[in-house]
Amino acid sequence: MKTLRVPEATVTRLSIYSRYLERLDRNGVTTVSSGEIAEGVGVSPAQVRKDLAYFGEFGTRGVGYNVKDLMRYTKKILGLDQEWPLILVGAGNLGYALCTYKGFNSRGFKIVGVFDNDLTKIGKKIAELEVLPMEKMPEIIQEHKARIGIIAVPPRAAQDVADFMVKNGLEAILNFAPVALNLPEGIEIRNVDLSVKLEILTFNLGFKSAQRL
Amino acid sequence: MKTLRVPEATVTRLSIYSRYLERLDRNGVTTVSSGEIAEGVGVSPAQVRKDLAYFGEFGTRGVGYNVKDLMRYTKKILGLDQEWPLILVGAGNLGYALCTYKGFNSRGFKIVGVFDNDLTKIGKKIAELEVLPMEKMPEIIQEHKARIGIIAVPPRAAQDVADFMVKNGLEAILNFAPVALNLPEGIEIRNVDLSVKLEILTFNLGFKSAQRL
DNA sequence: TAGATTGTTAATCGATTAACAATC
DNA sequence: TAGATTGTTAATCGATTAACAATC
Incomplete structure (x- = not known):
């Protein structure tokens, strides 16, 4: 693996290519071109080739890519050639x-512990797992x-949970609470905001109406 | 509103600024500078001012922005000065x-109908709403x-659901199924993939280990 | 006025795309 | 060989940032 800086957008697309290749493989497709991948996931063929080029040469000129190999x-x-145990805080909906x-499971992620500080939730079972303090x-x-x-806790509790996670050695956090978290250097953090994309839609709907005037 | 093309990243950040301003307002803060907003959400002050500049002049030189006004x-x-009724398909977890x-509710979104084609789910209640066919x-x-x-249905059912939605007049779709949907021109579509951000984290963890070698 | 902060321009940076030689 | 498609370079495009005049 080159130690070149890889754009985050490239990694995001790689994840999408990867899932698309899984589908092709399930459907028995053995060879695919950058153009077909591009078509399938909605980007340009050059983009697909460029993204892959960060990591090596995986194709055969004149032929394309072997689906199974490229998928692997x-x-x-x-990093999906291994299982990733996950710690989840927040036993709400x-x-x-x-x-x-x-x-999650199909990509090798496995939640191994669910935690909450709500006494009414502790002890309950969620899919084999007991909610723990x-x-x-x-x-x-x-x-x-x-x-x-x-x-996966309400916004006001998120920072404390994050601090607690870091104190106990976790190195990366996926945050579903709609707040920016303050974390020490070196801790990987990404936010998933369920509402932001919805607001992009409402913005665009409003924008289109405005342009029609 | 100018009819200039606005980068999607700007709209995304606007959504985040907006939520941050709500928090400042709740905390009784009346005035804020681009630097403070930047600090609070993790971008540069120039970015904040540039993003706002797409839509108008909202601040006072030498002073900053009025929190309540900028929030509004x-x-x-x-488009959050109105209620948005939402149609949800998929009554799973x-x-x-x-x-x-x-x-959702706090930003004016209101789910007004939950649908599923699973007979065991139809008729059940989810938070006041009956699951409908x-x-x-x-x-x-x-x-x-x-x-x-x-x-919010499994990947294999997503395209059919999307087609059905479009046929019945919906103009925008938020898709939680991890597949690319094919939709006619003019229909707004955004995907929320719960697993992609997690894969960015595993990529980065692996990348860091590799660089330490 | 002096200090602060906006709004905006120009410079920089980085990502995407077009194009093509390499090669199956 | 002719046709196809990759890998890669250079050109283009767009977004971010630095800097500063405007102005409270």
Whole structure:
């Protein structure tokens, strides 16, 4: 792997190519061109080739890419050739949905601990897993060698949860609470905001109406 | 509103500024500078001013921005000065979580119909709403003048649901299924992929380990 | 007035695309 | 060989940032 800086957009697309290749493979397709991938996921063929070029040469000129091989390469690049144990905080509706979300399991993600500080939730079961009090987190992190945490709590609690996760050794956080978190250098953090994309839609609908006037 | 093309990243940030301003307002802050907003959401002060400049002049030189006013302006720009009725298809765990998600309501989004084609789900209640069969969708869309649909079904069903939504007049779709949808020109579509950001994290964790070698 | 902060221009930076030699 | 498609370079495009005049 080159130590060149890879644009985050490239990694995002790689994840999408990867899933598309899985589908092609399931459908029995053995060879694919950059143009077909591009068509399938909605980007340009040059984009596909450029993205892949950050990591190596995976195709055959005049022929295209072997679907199975490229699928494996892309998953390997993304780190999906291994299982990733996840620590989840927040056993509300969103937490429940994430626990049962098949899209995680199929990519090698496995939630190994669900935590909450709400006494009415602790002890309940979510898909095989008992909701645990926060104090148990260090133990579970150690047991599974977890490195990634997911925050699915209300905004006001998110920073405390993040601090607690970092204190206990987690290195990366996926945050579903709509707030910017303050974390020490070196901790990877990404936000998933369920409402932002919806607001892009409302913006665009309004914008189009305005232009029609 | 200028008819200039606005970068999508600007709209995304506007949504984030807007939420941050709401928080400042709740905390009783009356005036804020571009530098403080930048600090609060993690971008550069120039970025904040540039983003706002697409839509007008909202500040006072030497002073900053009035929090309440700027909050109202940003919400208006995003189309959040009105209620948006939403049509949701998919009454599984994710659908359930979205129905009860407070982040939607607080921004003026209101799910007015939940649909599924699973007979075991139809008739059940999710937070005041009865899960309806797909055939009822046209009626509900008309009744509420809904323009936006949310897809929370498994990937293989997503395209059919999208086609059905478009056929019944919806103009914009938020898609939680991890597939690229094919839709006619003019239909706004955005995907929310719960797993992609997680894969960016695993990529970065792997990348960092590789660089340490 | 002196200090502060906006709005905006120009410079910089980075990402996408077009084009084509390499090569199957 | 002729046709196809990759990998890569150079050109283009667009977004971010630095800098500063305007002005409170």
